[in-house]
Amino acid sequence: xxxxxxxxxxxxxxxxxxxxxxxxxxxxxxxxxxxxxxxxxxxxxxxxxxxxxxxxxxxxxxxxxxxxxxxxxxxxxxxxxxxxxxxxxxxxxxxxxxxxxxxxxxxxxxxxxxxxxxxxxxxxxxxxxxxxxxxxxxxxxxxxxxxxxxxxxxxxxxxxxxxxxxxxxxxxxxxxxxxxxxxxxxxxxxxxxxxxxxxxxxxxxxxxxxxxxxxxxxxxxxxxxxxxxxxxxxxxxxxxxxxxxxxxxxxxxxxxxxxxxxxxxxxxxxxxxxxxxxxxxxxxxxxxxxxxxxxxxxxxxxxxxxxxxxxxxxxxxxxxxxxxxxxxxxxxxxxxxxxxxxxxxxxxxxxxxxxxxxxxxxxxxxxxxxxxxxxxxxxxxxxxxxxxxxxxxxxxxxxxxxxxxxxxxxxxxxxxxxxxxxxxxxxxxxxxxxxxxxxxxxxxxxxxxxxxxxxxxxxxxxxxxxxxxxxxxxxxxxxxxxxxxxxxxxxxxxxxxxxxxxxxxxxxx
Numbered sequence: 001x002x003x004x005x006x007x008x009x010x011x012x013x014x015x016x017x018x019x020x021x022x023x024x025x026x027x028x029x030x031x032x033x034x035x036x037x038x039x040x041x042x043x044x045x046x047x048x049x050x051x052x053x054x055x056x057x058x059x060x061x062x063x064x065x066x067x068x069x070x071x072x073x074x075x076x077x078x079x080x081x082x083x084x085x086x087x088x089x090x091x092x093x094x095x096x097x098x099x100x101x102x103x104x105x106x107x108x109x110x111x112x113x114x115x116x117x118x119x120x121x122x123x124x125x126x127x128x129x130x131x132x133x134x135x136x137x138x139x140x141x142x143x144x145x146x147x148x149x150x151x152x153x154x155x156x157x158x159x160x161x162x163x164x165x166x167x168x169x170x171x172x173x174x175x176x177x178x179x180x181x182x183x184x185x186x187x188x189x190x191x192x193x194x195x196x197x198x199x200x201x202x203x204x205x206x207x208x209x210x211x212x213x214x215x216x217x218x219x220x221x222x223x224x225x226x227x228x229x230x231x232x233x234x235x236x237x238x239x240x241x242x243x244x245x246x247x248x249x250x251x252x253x254x255x256x257x258x259x260x261x262x263x264x265x266x267x268x269x270x271x272x273x274x275x276x277x278x279x280x281x282x283x284x285x286x287x288x289x290x291x292x293x294x295x296x297x298x299x300x301x302x303x304x305x306x307x308x309x310x311x312x313x314x315x316x317x318x319x320x321x322x323x324x325x326x327x328x329x330x331x332x333x334x335x336x337x338x339x340x341x342x343x344x345x346x347x348x349x350x351x352x353x354x355x356x357x358x359x360x361x362x363x364x365x366x367x368x369x370x371x372x373x374x375x376x377x378x379x380x381x382x383x384x385x386x387x388x389x390x391x392x393x394x395x396x397x398x399x400x401x402x403x404x405x406x407x408x409x410x411x412x413x414x415x416x417x418x419x420x421x422x423x424x425x426x427x428x429x430x431x432x433x434x435x436x437x438x439x440x441x442x443x444x445x446x447x448x449x450x451x452x453x454x455x456x457x458x459x460x461x462x463x464x465x466x467x468x469x470x471x472x473x474x475x476x477x478x479x480x481x482x483x484x485x486x487x488x489x490x491x492x493x494x495x496x497x498x499x500x501x502x503x504x505x506x507x508x509x
Contacts, residue, residue, distance in 0.1 A: 002131035004124050005052035006030040007072040009062035012093060015117060016058055022121035027128050049075045053086045054127050057109075059102065060093040077105050087127045091120055110191070112253065116217035119253050126192045141329065142322030143179055146315055150183045153311035154290070162188060163311070165284045167293040170315030171437045171453055172384040175354050176294050177258065179315060184256040188290070191254045200263035203275050204236050208243040215246045215253075236275075244282050247289055257283075257291040265293065268393065270300040270435055272307075280307055296388050298435040316440060317352025317452050326357045336361055342369040349373070351452035389457050392436060397421075398429045402438060402450065403465055406458040408473050409449035410442050415476040419469075 004027060008016045020028040029048040049055070055076040063069045079085045088109040090102060099107045114120050153166045168176045177193065184190040196211055209228045216227065231239060250257050259265060267273055272280055283291045284306050293299060298314075301307040318326070324347050331338050338346070342364075350356040363372035394402070397420050404419065405411060417426040430448060433439035439448050450458070 002027065002053040002128050003051065004028050004054035004056050004128060005049050005072075005076070006056050006058065007063070007069055007076070008058035009060060009066045009069060011062035012058050012060050015093070015115070018117045019121045019124065022117055023124050023128070027125070045072065046075060050079055050084060052079075053084070053131055054089065054124070055080070055085050055087075056089045056091065056124055057102075057106065058091045058093055059097055061097075064097075064101065073103055073106070077103075080105075086131060089123060089127060091123075112191075114253065116215060118214045118216070119250075119255075122194070122214070122255075123191065123253075140178065140182060141325045142318055143175070143315075146179055146313060147183060149313045150179060151187050153313050154183065154188060161287070162290050164286055164289055165280065165291055165293070165307070165310050167295060167299050167310055167312045168315060169295050169298050169312055169437065171317075171451065172296060172388050173353065173355050174315050174317065174453070176315050177260075178354075180256070180258060180292055180294070188256065189254075190256045192256070193258050193292075194250050194255045195258045195260050197260045197262050198264040198276070202264040204243060204279060205231055205234060205239040207276075207279075208234075208239045208246070211243060211246045211250075215249050240278055240282065243279065244286075247283065247291070248286070251289050257289070259291055259293050261293065261295040263391065266295055266297060266299060270295075270297045272299065272301070272304070277304060277307075281305065284310070296437055298437075300435075318354060319352070320347050323347045323350050323352060323357065326354065327361070330357055330361050331364075334361055334365060336364055338364065338369060342373060345373045351455055353453040356453075385453065386457065389454060389461075392438075394432075395429065397425060398433055399462055400469075401426075401429055401433065402454075402458050403462045404469055404473060405439065405448065405450040406455045406462075407465055407470075408477075410445075410447035411449075411473070411476075412480055413446045413448060415473070415480065416448065418472065418476060 004023065006016050006020060006028060008030070016030060020030055029052055049072065057063070057069075057073065057076075076085055076088070080088065088106065090099075090106055090109045090111050092098075092111060092113040093115055095113065099111060102109075110123075112120065112123050150166070150168065154162050156163065168180060170176050177195065181193050184193055194214060196207065196214070198207060202210075209231045212227050212231060213224055231242065234242065247257055265272060265276055280293075281304075283289055293310075299310070299312060301310055324343055327338070327343055327346055327350070346360050346364075346369075350360055360372060366372075400419055401416055404416070413426065413430070416430070417423050420426045420429065430439060434441065434448075438451055438454055440451055441448055
């Protein structure tokens with residue numbers, strides 16, 4: 001387990017211990033917890049630094065004058081040269097200190113100027129998590145289209161200034177925050193992201209309380225409770241002002257703000273709830289602040305002034321080729337051997353859902369490929385995805401379209417329209433299903449397909465297609481195949497038809 005060694009003056013001990021508690025004591029070595037019972041204090045300190053992968057120096061006037069801290073710094077330099085210490089962070093506790101006040105080798109380290117426990121702990125924990133991920137050999141594949149779209153949304157090609165607000169939409173677990181983290185680090189040079197969850201029932205005051213706990217210098221439970229009571233009593237406009245200032249503090253810490261909608265930010269029509277519209281307007285008008293909205297449904301911002309220009313980036317399920325690459329890399333890292341036929345079968349049942357790759361390889365490790373393939377456990381759907389799908393209120397026609405597409409994708413819009421009363425009803429249904437990330441349009445065509453990660457849920461929770469439904473699809477596909485043989489649509493429609501033909505029983509005239 002990666003550990004962080006905290007080098008500090010005893011004058012700063014209270015803050016350092018609070019940071020350690022927030023990071024998690026299993027991940028931290030500090031003298032008050034590790035050394036006070038050691039017979040040989042020096043040997044214990046050397047061992048702790050040698051066994052740490054991260055060195056965190058809390059720089060203050062007191063620590064700069066401490067001989068003991070100087071010894072720890074010299075020891076850390078030695079172990080960094082040997083490659084044992086992989087990351088170094090300097091926390092400047094005094095605003096008057098700069099990099100030039102540090103030892104030469106530390107001046108190129110990551111610097112964080114902060115006196116509050118939450119942002120310091122968050123930065124340390126991020127370093128720990130990075131090393132854990134490195135050890136897990138986590139892989140990022142594909143997403144070239146989405147990466148380019150997100151980069152263009154942040155920094156439009158005709159501008160040198162990043163925009164203040166971008167929306168990223170897709171199913172829970174599809175990889176939205178992973179993509180945001182990579183683009184934030186590689187394109188915008190942020191040190192990390194800060195996720196602020198907006199839950200059902202939240203208002204400006206409750207959101208300000210959440211952010212204060214992550215940003216403001218609150219070190220004890222009593223302080224945290226007092227801050228919460230203070231913000232709770234504020235008028236909305238003052239709570240919004242405090243929230244905005246704390247968001248600016250996040251930006252000053254070189255972190256990207258992510259407003260993560262968990263049912264509180266957008267209503268069922270995708271419109272930002274009234275209480276949060278002033279917040280989004282305030283963010284959008286600040287040049288020194290960048291924020292991302294992460295949502296499950298497509299935001300509708302028409303009529304909200306400058307917010308109408310907010311770029312929306314859609315994150316779709318992985319393509320089969322991307323799934324195969326991710327499977328191959330994960331299997332090789334875990335020394336799991338897979339035959340080509342096993343890879344093909346796993347790719348089909350993973351359905352483009354990134355978390356299912358790791359789950360599938362773990363099943364193969366435990367039970368072997370023959371059992372893992374076809375196992376219900378391999379169709380991985382974490383609770384956030386299931387919870388979101390259950391929260392949706394869908395009309396009977398929309399549910400019917402989902403059930404038909406779950407077994408037959410893609411299908412032309414003209415065929416789908418035949419399941420409803422008229423073309424307008426079909427268009428309205430498809431708009432809602434696309435906005436809620438359940439259906440995807442086929443680029444450059446008038447066909448639509450189910451979003452693959454939800455297929456198992458649809459098959460489990462919705463009534464099965466009737467014989468009449470299958471017959472209707474069969475007849476419709478036959479007709480479209482006969483009429484459309486000269487176009488590029490023919491091959492895809494033929495695949496759907498011949499894949500599903502054994503199930504399709506045409507109704508008796």
